[in-house]
Amino acid sequence: MTQLPKxxxxxxxxxxxNHLSGADIxxxxxxxxxxxxxxxxxxxxLVAAGAxxxxxxxVPPWTKSLGAPVAKDGYGMPSKxxxxxxxxxxxxxxxxxxxxxxxxxxxxxxGIVTPSGVHFExxxxxxxxxxxxxxxxxxxxxxxxxxxxxxxxxxxxxxxSRMHFIECGANTGMEWxxxxxxxxxxxxxxxxxxxxxxxxxxxxxxxxxxxRKRAKYVLAEGADGSALxxxxxxxxxxxxxxxxxxxxxxxxxxxxxxxxxLLVPGVQGVSSVKWxxxxxxxxxxxxxxxxxxxxxxxxxxxMHRQYTWIQEVKSVITAPSGGQQLTGKGYxxxxxxxxxxxxxxxxxxVSTDGGRNWRPARLQEPVxxxxxxxxxxxxxxxxxxxxxxxxxxxxxGHVQPTVRQxxxxxxxxxxxxxxxxxxxxxxxxxxxxxxxxx
Amino acid sequence: xxxxxxxxxxxxxFAVAGLLVAVAASAQFxxxxxxxxxxxxxxxxxxxxxxxxxxxxxxKKGRGTVQQGQVIYDAQCASCHGTFGESNTYMVIAxxxxxxxxxxGRAARLRDATxxxxxxxxxxxxxxxxxxxxxxxxxTQPQSLTVDEVYAVTAYVLNLNAIVPEDFALDEQNLLTxxxxxxxxLTRAHGMGAPSGRPDVQGSLxxxxxxxxxxxxxxxxxxxxxxxxxxxxxxxxxxxxRAIATGATPSRAAAAxxxxxxxxxxxxxxxxxxxxxxxxxxxxxxxxxKYARQADARSYLAGRIRSGGQGVWGAVPMPPQRLEDDDxxxxxxxxxxxxx
Numbered sequence: 001m002t003q004l005p006k007x008x009x010x011x012x013x014x015x016x017x018n019h020l021s022g023a024d025i026x027x028x029x030x031x032x033x034x035x036x037x038x039x040x041x042x043x044x045x046l047v048a049a050g051a052x053x054x055x056x057x058x059v060p061p062w063t064k065s066l067g068a069p070v071a072k073d074g075y076g077m078p079s080k081x082x083x084x085x086x087x088x089x090x091x092x093x094x095x096x097x098x099x100x101x102x103x104x105x106x107x108x109x110x111g112i113v114t115p116s117g118v119h120f121e122x123x124x125x126x127x128x129x130x131x132x133x134x135x136x137x138x139x140x141x142x143x144x145x146x147x148x149x150x151x152x153x154x155x156x157x158x159x160x161s162r163m164h165f166i167e168c169g170a171n172t173g174m175e176w177x178x179x180x181x182x183x184x185x186x187x188x189x190x191x192x193x194x195x196x197x198x199x200x201x202x203x204x205x206x207x208x209x210x211x212r213k214r215a216k217y218v219l220a221e222g223a224d225g226s227a228l229x230x231x232x233x234x235x236x237x238x239x240x241x242x243x244x245x246x247x248x249x250x251x252x253x254x255x256x257x258x259x260x261x262l263l264v265p266g267v268q269g270v271s272s273v274k275w276x277x278x279x280x281x282x283x284x285x286x287x288x289x290x291x292x293x294x295x296x297x298x299x300x301x302x303m304h305r306q307y308t309w310i311q312e313v314k315s316v317i318t319a320p321s322g323g324q325q326l327t328g329k330g331y332x333x334x335x336x337x338x339x340x341x342x343x344x345x346x347x348x349x350v351s352t353d354g355g356r357n358w359r360p361a362r363l364q365e366p367v368x369x370x371x372x373x374x375x376x377x378x379x380x381x382x383x384x385x386x387x388x389x390x391x392x393x394x395x396x397g398h399v400q401p402t403v404r405q406x407x408x409x410x411x412x413x414x415x416x417x418x419x420x421x422x423x424x425x426x427x428x429x430x431x432x433x434x435x436x437x438x
Numbered sequence: 439x440x441x442x443x444x445x446x447x448x449x450x451x452f453a454v455a456g457l458l459v460a461v462a463a464s465a466q467f468x469x470x471x472x473x474x475x476x477x478x479x480x481x482x483x484x485x486x487x488x489x490x491x492x493x494x495x496x497x498k499k500g501r502g503t504v505q506q507g508q509v510i511y512d513a514q515c516a517s518c519h520g521t522f523g524e525s526n527t528y529m530v531i532a533x534x535x536x537x538x539x540x541x542x543g544r545a546a547r548l549r550d551a552t553x554x555x556x557x558x559x560x561x562x563x564x565x566x567x568x569x570x571x572x573x574x575x576x577x578t579q580p581q582s583l584t585v586d587e588v589y590a591v592t593a594y595v596l597n598l599n600a601i602v603p604e605d606f607a608l609d610e611q612n613l614l615t616x617x618x619x620x621x622x623x624l625t626r627a628h629g630m631g632a633p634s635g636r637p638d639v640q641g642s643l644x645x646x647x648x649x650x651x652x653x654x655x656x657x658x659x660x661x662x663x664x665x666x667x668x669x670x671x672x673x674x675x676x677x678x679x680r681a682i683a684t685g686a687t688p689s690r691a692a693a694a695x696x697x698x699x700x701x702x703x704x705x706x707x708x709x710x711x712x713x714x715x716x717x718x719x720x721x722x723x724x725x726x727x728k729y730a731r732q733a734d735a736r737s738y739l740a741g742r743i744r745s746g747g748q749g750v751w752g753a754v755p756m757p758p759q760r761l762e763d764d765d766x767x768x769x770x771x772x773x774x775x776x777x778x
Contacts, residue, residue: 081675081676082674084671084672084673084674084675085674086672088666088667088672090666091665091666091667092665095527095528096704096705096706097704099528099577105672107672107673108673108674124574125574125577125580138478138482138483138486139475140478140483140487145470145477146477146478146483147475147476147477147478148475148476148477148478148482149474149475153474153475154474156472156474157472157474178656179656179657179658180658181658181666182658182662182663182665182666182669182684183666183669183672185672186666206471207470207471207472207474207475208470208475209468209470219489221489225574225577225580226573226574226580227488227573227574227580227581228574229489229573233631233632235632266633277486278486278487280487280489282491282495284491284493284495286489286491287491287492287562287563287565287566288489288566288569288570289566289567289569289570289574292560292561292562292563292566292624293529293557293560293561293566293570294529296560296624297628298548298555300549301549302544302545302546302547302548302549302623303544303548303623303624303625304548304560304620304623304624304625305624305625305626305628305630306624306625306626307626307630307631308628308630308631309630309631309632310629310630310631310632310633310635312630312637319678319679320678320679323669323672323673323681323682324673324679324680324681324682325679325680325681325682326678326679327678327679327680332678333678341633342633343633349645353652354649354652355648355649355652356647356648356649356650356652357645357646357647357648358644358645358646358648359645387652387654391641393643398637398640398641399640399641399642399643400641401639401640401641402641402642405639405640405641405642406639408639409638409639410638410639412551413551417630421641425654425657431682432679432682433657433658433682434657434658435654435656435657436654436655436656436657437649437652437653437654437655438651438653438654438655
């Protein structure tokens, strides 16, 4: 094989070089048009001269051999070349992987669907392996008929499928005071979006004979070792909350609650209780440990905000983003995700100069309520340093704030609900890094 | 038609409409529509209905003293939380409470930007502490304590925070009335409680010449560049971008298997076992010496690690560890080999 010219880091690899001769590469780089012209001439010559043997080095081995049979893997996996796409914990964030979080690799994903295998994880007492044949859901409390359901029964109810995001309340929580992590996986990766299938909670509450006069809240409790418990307001429960068993066309993954979880659209992820085993209807909130010691937002005056359910309007550019390096001057598509717990995304603007000037991004259809929305904008990089930002607006008119605006009200110790505008700095060598502006 | 008569008719119409709504609602809920599910048995409800609310809903009759709690805590809780609840391995249990907090119901230290946040200075109701210990602690054996033991451990944690005295006995009555240091420190006056809530921070829609001074205030320091491993291994190798090479070793998630030493740290073994001396449990060297001539030492120890145990080395029990069989075997092998 021909000796390859050295690939310079940070430069685009032009289309397949590995099978071109050194002379062809020089010719290719000298100018595409001239090369094509010669090719046309050569082609004409070929026709004129009759059949000549093809250069076998120009045809890759997978074209000249037999591939693998069908069903080689009963459940297919991504290409071995995609091994970089992994969910990962943030080193030092937690002391044990059994009560911890792993982050979605947003920098490597397209569109709005999060592949189930890289959906972020948050376990409080490790991941249980629940047997669906033994699993039960109990509904009791302020209902006329307390009920216990098997999975068989739950899956007989009329079902719905809807696309929603799940975002942990602590997403971007490491960034309240200063830049702490390098890539969008760690700044925003407690975020995922799936098509969920299940039974509307309203259907199950109706079946149990909900006491509409007295019912104000529902306690949702998991079957894991933490028996994680969260209070859901009844107006949420009767609106769009689902009792879910399906995710992206298959059953829930064990790490996402197999075989049954709650899904509370637009609300911080901890409320979408995994491995759901019990729903109790009550007239007061429960003030559980996850509502009185954690998932409460500390304000500068020492007061904690409690029951901060809603995930407010937010967006982030996923490419180019921290840890990446641009491969030369010229055209790039800036792309990212926007979402709001209050409804649909109405609009996203992008800036390449640190928020001095903004222009509208294109929103990719579909734009669902309480769902990730993909946005895109054209950008020609001139090789000069740039500061990339995105800013989302939801259908209620709520505009994503800057980090300065957020800190002016909430300080830096809130941990939860950091929906600041994210800034990525592009250096003149093309390196992209996480920064915060004054 | 007089105005009073028209008002009367209006009310009647409203009442009829209300009746229709009520009928519709009762038709929807009076009888089950699908007929799936069955009534829970009393035993199922007793086993599952564990929640305890600050208003006393679900509270269990029982009693436990600070002294009783200390015995249980030292044996089953201290290895993670520290003898005095001071360990920051997990959430700090004790500290950060000022004498005046009991009067004001606001933990004064939470106004201090650098204050440690603890169970003592954050929690608003003691019932939540009871509920959590009952449902999820001890971490490796949740729901293994009796009701009285939960009262005792709760009492001891409250005592560590100077909320109750040493001779205190906690029961289902006083659990609900204890003046917690931060009982007035949580608020629901904010816009994130409902989809229609009013946001407290609103961004700007300015499009041209918006920000005047654009300066970078924070970026990742050079020494932290590799803290998240080799970024070049976290980015797709094809596409518009390359990854910045940080030169760091791959993160643990990317590594094939954690080394035994890491396993020992990961599962909290090292909180009680040191290589060469006793802490709570025997040193690893001591264990290796004891079982050096036992033929099945490796499988025996692996089993012990997974099952937990008590009595071989003393009265303090070792909790069972939830690790995979091969990880336990690897750990046992490492201990027998002198924990290199």
